[in-house]
Ligand SMILES: [Zn+2]
């Protein structure tokens with residue numbers, strides 16, 4: 694009976710899941726920084742020495758975020774290659790161990806370098822990434838190589854770091870608007886520790902905080918999120934809890950409501966709102982007034 698000589702062969706799902714965890718951690722680190730940075734700005738003012746010092750002291754966070762995004766892209770590419778064959782991820786026979794009397798673990802064999810992933814995709818993977826996606830990956834790869842040899846010389850702009858995260862979502866996860874993906878990742882990764890309703894509150898406040906920080910104009914240009922006052926989302930309301938003041942994340946589009954934070958559709962109906970003291974549109978799923986967020990139940 695023949696036995697497999699190579700053990701622990703990875704699957705595309707293994708790579709995909711690790712790729713998404715890295716992206717989620719990058720997002721998480723960045724969001725935590727922004728939350729704290731807002732306190733510093735509120736306290737000391739923007740572009741003050743305290744605010745600048747906070748940026749300088751956080752350089753290692755930024756380097757880690759960029760490295761995590763690079764890792765996420767790399768693992769995502771590997772997942773696609775692995776769908777064709779995991780062995781395409783290995784260097785040629787010249788680099789195999791000299792004698793292999795014992796079964797080998799896949800991880801002990803030398804893998805191809807990040808700079809060769811594009812070549813492998815071009816030859817073997819029928820449907821891979823756009824040229825802009827590969828250019829972005831190359832930019833991150835060069836940064837990663839540089840960052841491991843020298844420390845980051847300049848303090849990066851926060852928008853540049855945010856863009857690295859959102860471009861990873863755009864080019865490698867087909868999410869031009871990164872937030873529905875982020876909510877999915879938060880809820881999948883943290884659900885063991887936190888109640889799901891708390892996680893939804895957290896995710897929706899994060900959407901609102903980042904939109905306020907970088908501006909709704911930027912969000913419109915880059916993620917297609919309208920530059921207008923957004924309405925509370927009935928789906929998020931239902932999935933969250935104890936809202937004091939639910940941030941606006943949704944908009945009416947023809948006969949539906951679409952939420953830019955969770956990516957779900959809802960319908961609406963008309964009834965009298967006792968807070969607004971007039972007839973208003975209410976979310977069908979959440980039964981909340983789309984004007985003031987008051988619950989009809
Ligand atoms: Zn929502």
Ligand SMILES: [Zn+2]
Pocket residue numbers: 966967968969970973982983984985986987
């Ligand atoms: Zn109302």
